[in-house]
Amino acid sequence: MATDSEQKTVGHTPGPWAVGESDGVWVHQPLSPSSNVICDIVGRAWDPKTRTSEITPEDLANARLIAAAPDLLRAAGEMYELLYDYSDEVCKAVRGAEPAFRALMHDLRHAIAKAQSSS
Numbered sequence: 169m170a171t172d173s174e175q176k177t178v179g180h181t182p183g184p185w186a187v188g189e190s191d192g193v194w195v196h197q198p199l200s201p202s203s204n205v206i207c208d209i210v211g212r213a214w215d216p217k218t219r220t221s222e223i224t225p226e227d228l229a230n231a232r233l234i235a236a237a238p239d240l241l242r243a244a245g246e247m248y249e250l251l252y253d254y255s256d257e258v259c260k261a262v263r264g265a266e267p268a269f270r271a272l273m274h275d276l277r278h279a280i281a282k283a284q285s286s287s
Contacts, residue, residue: 181206184239185197185238187228188203192221193211193228193231195234207234241284244276244280247276248280251272
């Protein structure tokens with residue numbers, strides 16, 4: 169589990185996150201003492217009278233994607249740094265790869281910035 173200073177560095181609740189299912193679906197931090205809930209997934213078929221909803225396979229898939237976010241962000245950052253360090257070698261080794269490689273680097277940088285943005 170991350171320390172308070174590590175949490176301030178990443179800006180979000182540190183992973184790992186997991187999906188919980190029982191009378192609904194939620195994403196939580198299973199290794200914390202209180203198993204902090206990150207978010208509740210409310211199904212599209214919300215019934216305000218009974219305050220229940222039907223969770224669809226898409227809702228569950230969304231919960232899994234949310235739960236994977238800290239791991240994906242870390243892996244994307246590490247991959248970006250590695251690719252950045254070897255960008256010239258990659259482009260030289262694979263003829264014609266530079267446009268696709270530069271586009272991938274742009275997309276990685278954009279996704280990381282989107283996840284870390286404060287706005």
